[in-house]
Amino acid sequence: MPEVMNMAEETKKLLYVMTNGPENPDKTYAPIYTAALSAAMEIDTSMYFLMHAAELLRKGAAEKVALKKGGSLKQFIDMALENGVKFYVCEESLRDLCNIEPDDVIEGVKVVGTSTLADLALDADSVVSF
Amino acid sequence: MAILNGCEIPDDLYYYLEGSQMTWIRLEGENATLGLTDPAQTRAGRILHVRIKAVGTTRERGKPLATIESGKWAGPVHFPMGGTVMKANEQLEIRPVLINDDPYGEGWIAQIKITDQSELSGLLRGEQAQAKFNEIIARDNVKCIRCQK
Numbered sequence: 001m002p003e004v005m006n007m008a009e010e011t012k013k014l015l016y017v018m019t020n021g022p023e024n025p026d027k028t029y030a031p032i033y034t035a036a037l038s039a040a041m042e043i044d045t046s047m048y049f050l051m052h053a054a055e056l057l058r059k060g061a062a063e064k065v066a067l068k069k070g071g072s073l074k075q076f077i078d079m080a081l082e083n084g085v086k087f088y089v090c091e092e093s094l095r096d097l098c099n100i101e102p103d104d105v106i107e108g109v110k111v112v113g114t115s116t117l118a119d120l121a122l123d124a125d126s127v128v129s130f
Numbered sequence: 131m132a133i134l135n136g137c138e139i140p141d142d143l144y145y146y147l148e149g150s151q152m153t154w155i156r157l158e159g160e161n162a163t164l165g166l167t168d169p170a171q172t173r174a175g176r177i178l179h180v181r182i183k184a185v186g187t188t189r190e191r192g193k194p195l196a197t198i199e200s201g202k203w204a205g206p207v208h209f210p211m212g213g214t215v216m217k218a219n220e221q222l223e224i225r226p227v228l229i230n231d232d233p234y235g236e237g238w239i240a241q242i243k244i245t246d247q248s249e250l251s252g253l254l255r256g257e258q259a260q261a262k263f264n265e266i267i268a269r270d271n272v273k274c275i276r277c278q279k
Contacts, residue, residue: 033201040194040205069202
């Protein structure tokens with residue numbers, strides 16, 4: 001048989017914590033791809049971007065992150081959002097570390113405080129950190 | 131069979147073309163076979179893994195029956211009607227690339243017993259389907275090719 005999905009119908013929650021930014025493009029793709037896949041598997045999936053990862057969510061930034069496999073990170077962010085991944089970005093990282101105003105963040109991302117990370121982590125069934 | 135920018139679009143199938151979904155459905159009485167279309171397999175690239183809901187699973191309209199991974203694309207495969215999985219394509223565990231090589235034949239994904247045939251009204255076929263495919267192919271710049279066997 002193909003890998004058969006036989007999970008209980010109860011929806012599980014996964015939180016991915018993302019800290020890698022455009023300074024390390026090889027580490028940006030897999031977390032977002034994995035989150036997109038989790039959402040496709042009907043897992044309630046959230047991603048929390050902090051530190052330099054916040055830079056990836058600046059308008060026009062993901063297009064400039066070239067991937068070794070070809071293309072840019074933009075298509076994977078779009079895919080994750082389309083699959084239903086909830087994107088959160090740390091406002092402190094955004095403003096103080098990356099010098100980005102909330103208005104410069106792409107659509108579909110919630111700008112939240114650091115305390116939201118604690119809420120999301122406690123609410124999730126598992127937390128995966130990159 | 132229509133050929134649109136290299137993509138094969140058989141005339142005898144129904145198509146579900148909403149959002150990221152580009153699936154085909156072949157009706158056989160109250161049962162249906164579900165698969166990815168030629169433009170969908172092209173857009174996804176070489177398929178690496180397929181997960182299909184267990185036989186006997188009943189899903190509501192629009193819920194995913196499978197998940198596809200290609201490295202380039204990761205997403206759900208929705209069945210646009212309510213139904214119960216009667217059979218999953220076991221060959222896809224060994225050779226998921228069958229979806230790329232033969233999307234309308236050996237690359238079928240699942241056979242489903244349809245709960246409500248009236249839901250067929252939301253599907254496209256014939257000229258309506260071709261018009262929608264033309265729109266998608268132009269928008270996403272899709273040119274269909276077959277992976278090497």
